Amino acid sequence: xxxxxxxxxxxxxxxxxxxxxxxxxxxxxxxxxxxxxxxxxxxxxxxxxxxxxxxxxxxxxxxxxxxxxxxxxxxxxxxxxxxxxxxxxxxxxxxxxxxxxxxxxxxxxxxxxxxxxxxxxxxxxxxxxxxxxxxxxxxxxxxxxxxxxxxxxxxxxxxxxxxxxxxxxxxxxxxxxxxxxxxxxxxxxxxxxxxxxxxxxxxxxxxxxxxxxxxxxxxxxxxxxxxxxxxxxxxxxxxxxxxxxxxxxxxxxxxxxxxxxxxxxxxxxxxxxxxxxxxxxxxxxxxxxxxxxxx
Numbered sequence: 001x002x003x004x005x006x007x008x009x010x011x012x013x014x015x016x017x018x019x020x021x022x023x024x025x026x027x028x029x030x031x032x033x034x035x036x037x038x039x040x041x042x043x044x045x046x047x048x049x050x051x052x053x054x055x056x057x058x059x060x061x062x063x064x065x066x067x068x069x070x071x072x073x074x075x076x077x078x079x080x081x082x083x084x085x086x087x088x089x090x091x092x093x094x095x096x097x098x099x100x101x102x103x104x105x106x107x108x109x110x111x112x113x114x115x116x117x118x119x120x121x122x123x124x125x126x127x128x129x130x131x132x133x134x135x136x137x138x139x140x141x142x143x144x145x146x147x148x149x150x151x152x153x154x155x156x157x158x159x160x161x162x163x164x165x166x167x168x169x170x171x172x173x174x175x176x177x178x179x180x181x182x183x184x185x186x187x188x189x190x191x192x193x194x195x196x197x198x199x200x201x202x203x204x205x206x207x208x209x210x211x212x213x214x215x216x217x218x219x220x221x222x223x224x225x226x227x228x229x230x231x232x233x234x235x236x237x238x239x240x241x242x243x244x245x246x247x248x249x250x251x252x253x254x255x256x257x258x259x260x261x262x263x264x265x266x267x268x269x270x271x272x273x274x275x276x277x278x279x280x281x282x283x284x285x286x287x288x289x290x291x292x293x294x295x
Contacts, residue, residue: 022293023157024097025146028053031095032087041084044077048098048117050164051075052139056091060084062120072125074135074168081120094143096161104162111227112186116169123172131167138164154250154293185223188213192224192232200239201263206232241277244270248286249293255282 028051032039041061051074058069061084062077069075069085077083079100104113125132142160145153195209209232210220217232224232240262247258259270274282 022099022102023146023161025094025143027143028087028091028093028095032085032091037087037089037091039085039087041082043082044079044097046100047079048100048103049075049077049083050096050098050139050161050168051077051085052093052096052136052143053091054093054136054140056088056093058085058087058091060122067122069122070124072127072132072136074121074123074125074139074164076117076121076123076165076168078118078120083120094139096139096142098161102158104165111189112173113166113169116173117165121168121172123168125171129171131171135164135167135171138167149294152250155246185227188215188220188223189227192220192235196236196239200236200243201261203236203263206236237273237277241274244274244282245285245289248282249289258282 037058041064053069053071053073053075055071057071059066060069060075061067061082063082069087103117125136127133138160142157142164145156145160191213192209195212199208206220207217210217213220215223221231224230224235228235230238244258244262247253247261248255251258253261255271256267259267262270264270264273271282274280274285278285280288
């Protein structure tokens with residue numbers, strides 16, 4: 001039995017204070033070769049990991065159980081799970097470490113993706129499966145994009161990561177679409193998220209989205225809370241906040257211009273909204289985040 005499992009940010013590097021990255025990517029061989037191709041049991045408290053195995057072989061350990069690793073596979077490891085690896089010397093691929101708070105869903109939340117992400121998975125990628133090919137392409141593109149500081153880098157990294165995770169969860173779960181009430185509610189949640197993406201700048205009330213989906217505001221609130229733990233208003237606010245953060249970091253517009261682009265008629269109200277959600281003014285958050293990301 002393994003005792004005193006260490007906690008790392010990156011393997012071999014002890015966590016010390018607030019992490020200075022939201023996503024890190026490196027080749028598997030670059031770190032494992034320093035440790036004789038054996039990553040001893042450890043865990044990450046605040047990070048989700050994805051390993052893309054393009055070639056080579058080995059074994060993966062989750063909670064003291066070992067599983068064979070084969071080429072063209074994806075390994076996902078949620079925070080807090082004891083894990084380790086043994087790799088062949090010809091191992092080829094990437095390991096991606098993502099801060100939990102930047103994920104599309106939080107492992108263990110009420111969404112289907114969150115439930116899937118709460119457990120470790122080893123997913124084979126069938127070379128004849130279109131989704132599997134797209135997963136491999138996204139993770140390879142992420143690995144090649146990460147070392148460079150080109151325009152649009154963070155948006156591309158997030159896009160590749162989200163696509164790969166969603167498709168891997170679909171492939172791993174082999175979920176069948178059916179006509180059950182649960183599946184119908186999931187389709188409504190997806191429709192709501194699509195509508196929010198298209199209309200969040202209009203600051204429409206929850207009743208607008210309920211009408212568009214064809215259900216009552218009360219029913220909408222019930223199914224959204226059951227699926228996400230949040231209300232429709234909170235989902236809309238989260239989308240506004242995410243877009244505000246993206247604009248503050250990656251555009252040169254001042255706070256007033258960003259407020260207007262996000263549909264706020266009063267920049268002062270935008271600043272109060274941002275301060276309430278983050279604990280910082282837009283300007284203070286922008287300065288700190290740009291410094292942290294080196295933008």
